[in-house]
Amino acid sequence: MTLRRRLVLSIVALVVAVSAVIGAGSIIALASIQTGAIDGQLQKATARASTKFGQGEQSPNGQRPNDDLLQPLGQAAGTLTAYYFSGGRAGGIVLQEDSSRGQLTAAQLDRLGDVKVGVDPATMDLGGELGKYRVAAVQVDNPVLGDAVLVVGLPLAPVYESVWKLLGVVLVVTVLALLVASAVATAAVRRALRPLDRVAETASTVARMPLDRSDALDGVRVPDADPATEVGRVGTAFNRMLGHIGNAMQARERSEQKVRQFVADASHELRTPLASIRGYAELTRRMGADLPPDVVYAMSRVESESVRMTSMVEDLLLLARLDEGREIQFADVDLTGLVLDAVNDAHAASPDHPIEVDLPAEPVEVVGDAARLHQVIVNLVTNARTHTPDGTRITVGIAPCQDGGVDLTVRDDGQGIAPEFLPKLFERFARADSSRSRTAGSTGLGLAIVDAVVQAHGGRVSVTSEPGDTVFTVHLPDRAALVDGDGDGDGAGAGAGAWDAVPERS
Incomplete structure (x- = not known):
């Protein structure tokens, strides 16, 4: 759930809780007040009833108490009056709305008989049409009829009616308050979180940016950086983080530039002494007739290692030039011809590996x-030949996308490549010796050169591997993407002129 939704729901829940507390308190207060008013009326009604009942000797025509003495003047409709004599004689009436008298049932009289004399009024459910009543009992002394317990009650229906009306009002007000609170909370939270949205948008922008240059973050800042607010503190911290990232990237670029320059200079300077070592070693080997066999063998090893080291220096120099955006000259290239040439060379160099081609008809x-693409194909085929046993089938194919x-x-x-080595396969000097058998030495630069050349062409290289099926895929973009600079590699679409004018170091 989003923060905005949680805040809105929290505000709405708070409004509902406050409304519920206020409503419940109002209902309880109203019920208590009206019950207290009923108790006051009950006290007066009890006094009137007990006074009238105690004057039974003045009752004309010898009327029975339940016909006359239980209905004094001033009693309201719904008033209940019941009497209980010690001999078990009991009776009771309820004053109706039309001033007529309704008789209490035996069950109702039994329930009213449980009311204690001299205690506070109590609530009793009499059932039927009467419902709940507030009742009180007093001891009376009639000069004619004797001692009796008189129970008087008033209906609680008006109290419950008022409570239900107030409950309806509370519910309506709560619903209206809920709707208003939802609208106001949504607008307020949206406005309050707008700076946070801008922070998130800036973070998303940075996440989508290719952070391979220190100037990539130029101008990318969060505008909401007021330290007096919570979101402003987040924006300030984010801007500070971007500054640190930019400084770290600049430091990294300076360090990488120094390393590349050192590698380029060292590789360039090593070419001449290596050529001299190789030449003198070859010359000495050719004069082997006048030298001991062990010296001849030693010179042959020096010549072999100088050749290997020269190859490594050339690879390092090529990578340094590719890092600087050099060494690539764009032109129309017959990729089919390059594949056939590379496969024919591989046949001659490694006859123990059957190499096939899968090419379109056209x-x-x-x-x-052309030279660098040929090097890509040669390196990939050489990698397959070097790290697989004899008899391994190799297939080179071309397919349009x-x-x-x-x-x-x-x-x-x-036999495939170990899964844990795949992520670093195209790093420089990376070798998976434990996963693929080596039949020849390897500098670990071949696949790094493939990756650098392909990126310089605006393409990408990938690999999938499992035992019995390892596939290297080089994707080269079409002419339009390369010219427009929309390829995957940075700066690949700059055109041929950007590299044509750079003289090659000798």
């Missing part, structure tokens, strides 16, 4: 750098 052309781009796939049926 040649497939893309916009890119619905978005106009092209998918280049390299599939092998080897």
Whole structure:
């Protein structure tokens, strides 16, 4: 449940609770006040009835008490009067609205007989049409009839009628208050949380941004940063966090730039001494007739390792140039021809691996750098050959995509890649030695170069692997996406001229 909804429901619940408390208190107070008024009237009615009952000798024509003595003047309609003599004689009447007298039933007289003399008035349900009554009992002495207990009662129907009317009013007022409170609370909460919505919108904007450059956060700030308010403190903290992130990104960029520059300079400077070492080692090896066999072997190893180190230096130099946005020259490239050339080279280099192609009938052309795309294919095929045992089948395929781009796939049926290694497969110097057998040395830069070249072309590379089926997929965008700069890689759509003018370091 959203914060806005919780706040609105809390306010509405508070209004309902307050209305319920006020309504319940009003109803209880009204019932208590009217019951007290009934008790006052009952006291007067009891006094009138007991006075009239005690003057029985003045009753004309010898009328019976329940015919005359139980109906003194001034009694209101609904007044109940009952008498109980010690000999068991009892009787009672109820004064009707038309001043007639209704007789109490034996069950009602039995219930009224339980009323204690001299105690506070009590509420009693007499059932039938009478319902609940407020009753009191007094001891009277009639000079003719003797001692008796006189019970007088007044109906509580007016009290309950008033209570029900007030309850109806309370319910109507509560419903109206609920509707008004809901509308007001919704508007007030929406207005109060509007700054928080802006904070959330800014956070969502930052989350969608590619934070690969320090200037990505320029101008991204929360306008609501008043420390006097709760939301303002959140905005202030968020802006401070964005500032820290921007500073950290700048520091990271400076550090990465220094590392890239060092790698580029070191790689460039190492090429000449490595070439010299390789040349002297080769020259010494060719003069092996005048040297001991162990020296000849040592020189051959020096030459082999210098070749390997030269390859690593060239890879590092290429990655450094790709990081700087260099080395890519866009033109129309026959991707089908590049695949066939790479597969033919792989056949010659590794005859123990059957390599097949799955190509469309018509040649497939893309916009890119032919040399770098050829290197991508070679690296992927070499990776499959190097890390799978002999006899593993490798298939290189090309398939058009619905978005106009092209998918280049390299599939092998080897033992697969460990799942925990897949997320870091394209990192530099990453090698999954424990998951795929190595038959040759590896610098761990081949797939990093593939990823860098593909991103420079505005594409993306992905991998899926399970035992018996490992697939590397390179997606290259179509010509329109590359020219417009809408590819997945940053700066890939800058056009060929941005790289054509950069001279290659020698």
